[in-house]
Amino acid sequence: MNNNEIICKDAMWYKLGCDFCKLKEYCLIIFLKILINHFGKNHKLSKHFDIMIKRHFINIASTLDSIINADYDKNINTLEKIPCNPNICSVFYSLYSSALNSSTQITYNEKLDGSGNNIVFHFTPIPIKRIYDKKITLEEKRFIDVFFENLNEYLVNIEFLLHYDTNYKNELNNRIVDIKKYMIKLQQEINEIYVV
Numbered sequence: 473m474n475n476n477e478i479i480c481k482d483a484m485w486y487k488l489g490c491d492f493c494k495l496k497e498y499c500l501i502i503f504l505k506i507l508i509n510h511f512g513k514n515h516k517l518s519k520h521f522d523i524m525i526k527r528h529f530i531n532i533a534s535t536l537d538s539i540i541n542a543d544y545d546k547n548i549n550t551l552e553k554i555p556c557n558p559n560i561c562s563v564f565y566s567l568y569s570s571a572l573n574s575s576t577q578i579t580y581n582e583k584l585d586g587s588g589n590n591i592v593f594h595f596t597p598i599p600i601k602r603i604y605d606k607k608i609t610l611e612e613k614r615f616i617d618v619f620f621e622n623l624n625e626y627l628v629n630i631e632f633l634l635h636y637d638t639n640y641k642n643e644l645n646n647r648i649v650d651i652k653k654y655m656i657k658l659q660q661e662i663n664e665i666y667v668v
Contacts, residue, residue, distance in 0.1 A: 482553040485540050489563035491584050491626055492536065496529050498619045501578070505595045506612045512604045517661050524658065528651045533564040535644050536630070539637050540564075580615070584622040591618075607666040616662055620655060627652060 503521040511518050540560055550557040558567060576595060582588035593615050608616075627648050634641050 481543070482551040485543070485560075485563055486551055486554045486558065486567070488536070488630065489540075489558070489567045491629075492533065492564050493567045494584070495619070495623050495626055496525070496533075498580070498615075498622075499525050499529065502616055502619060506608060506616070509596055510605055510608055510612075512602075515604070515606075517658075517665070520654075520658055520661065524651075524654060528647075528654055532644075532647045532651060535640060535647050536564045536633070537561065539633055539640050539644070542637055542639065580618070582618050584625055591615075607668050610667055613662070613665075613667045620659055620662075623655060624652070 499521065503518065503525060507515070507518040507521055513519075513522075540563055544560055548560070550559055551563070577592055578595075579590055579592050581590050591614075593611060596609060596612065630644075631648065634645055
């Protein structure tokens with residue numbers, strides 16, 4: 473394999489990892505900053521997003537992790553052609569961090585590849601009395617809709633991996649199908665919420 477092929481391979485995996493980690497973080501923001509704030513942790517919608525994070529994102533990360541590890545020689549531990557030299561084992565777990573810990577806002581792009589508009593999303597302050605209003609703002613709804621659009625785009629984008637390493641074809645296909653089905657269910661539940 474020549475140097476240009478290594479650079480392209482490292483860049484491909486790095487991009488897939490960054491995008492995945494960004495989506496996972498946005499899902500956490502929806503769960504922690506929107507749903508728990510308006511519905512509480514025990515509401516079915518909050519629980520369903522928790523499952524999305526703890527089951528579906530973990531499952532797909534595990535499969536993608538297996539594919540990237542199979543793609544590199546056992547002696548290679550990092551994406552050497554990427555300036556920060558990320559560890560191959562961390563590509564689908566810790567490559568992106570925005571403002572999850574911020575209590576006021578984040579700036580996000582409406583397109584996963586960064587080609588869309590940058591939007592500042594202001595978090596709704598957490599009420600002192602914790603009375604759940606069971607409704608979301610238009611800004612929160614837009615953030616959730618953009619998350620679903622980008623997640624769907626990502627799932628379509630990784631379908632090439634079904635043929636990249638045929639050892640993981642069935643496993644990856646099952647993960648993609650599962651998360652797409654679950655996503656449809658979540659979108660239906662979100663669309664039933666009262667938006668102010």
